[in-house]
Amino acid sequence: METYTDAGENAWLQPSEALFGSDDLSAEFYGVTPKTIRTWKRTGRAPLMALRLMRLRMDGDLSALGGKHWQGYRFGADGLFYHPAWRRGFTPGELSAMFFRVQNADRNRRLVEKLQQQVDDLRAQLEKEKAHAWALEKLRGLSVPL
Numbered sequence: 001m002e003t004y005t006d007a008g009e010n011a012w013l014q015p016s017e018a019l020f021g022s023d024d025l026s027a028e029f030y031g032v033t034p035k036t037i038r039t040w041k042r043t044g045r046a047p048l049m050a051l052r053l054m055r056l057r058m059d060g061d062l063s064a065l066g067g068k069h070w071q072g073y074r075f076g077a078d079g080l081f082y083h084p085a086w087r088r089g090f091t092p093g094e095l096s097a098m099f100f101r102v103q104n105a106d107r108n109r110r111l112v113e114k115l116q117q118q119v120d121d122l123r124a125q126l127e128k129e130k131a132h133a134w135a136l137e138k139l140r141g142l143s144v145p146l
Contacts (some may be wrong), residue, residue, distance in 0.1 A: 023037040023038055029057070030050050030053060052064040052065055053065075056075075056107050059074065060074035060075035060076055060077070060082075061074050062074055064077070071084075072084025079091075081095060083092070
């Protein structure tokens with residue numbers, strides 16, 4: 001069951017006309033018939049999802065579809081993805097590369113931990129060797145020449 005809402009201040013009708021220019025193009029965007037678009041215009045009521053789709057289309061606001069956890073994340077008119085804590089937008093390629101960078105960073109972290117353990121083991125071994133060498137020197141100093 002679809003929830004309908006008044007267009008109200010969102011006035012999705014004007015942006016829809018400005019973006020698509022015709023009922024046919026609007027209908028294609030929303031996945032409905034042109035007759036449905038005309039009904040929405042006549043009644044001033046549209047399904048909530050239609051308003052959310054228009055909000056996403058107009059200002060790229062992902063919280064329109066994803067909820068409050070996506071607030072501040074958006075798609076810009078330039079087609080880039082914007083993170084709320086970052087000024088510059090990201091291309092799809094950059095987003096894909098971030099996934100691989102995160103994997104690479106995690107692999108490098110594990111490698112550093114492994115290397116650190118090896119360094120610690122070598123230091124411990126060196127300390128044992130130093131103690132052994134010191135003990136040998138002491139024994140040599142105590143030996144009585146014949």
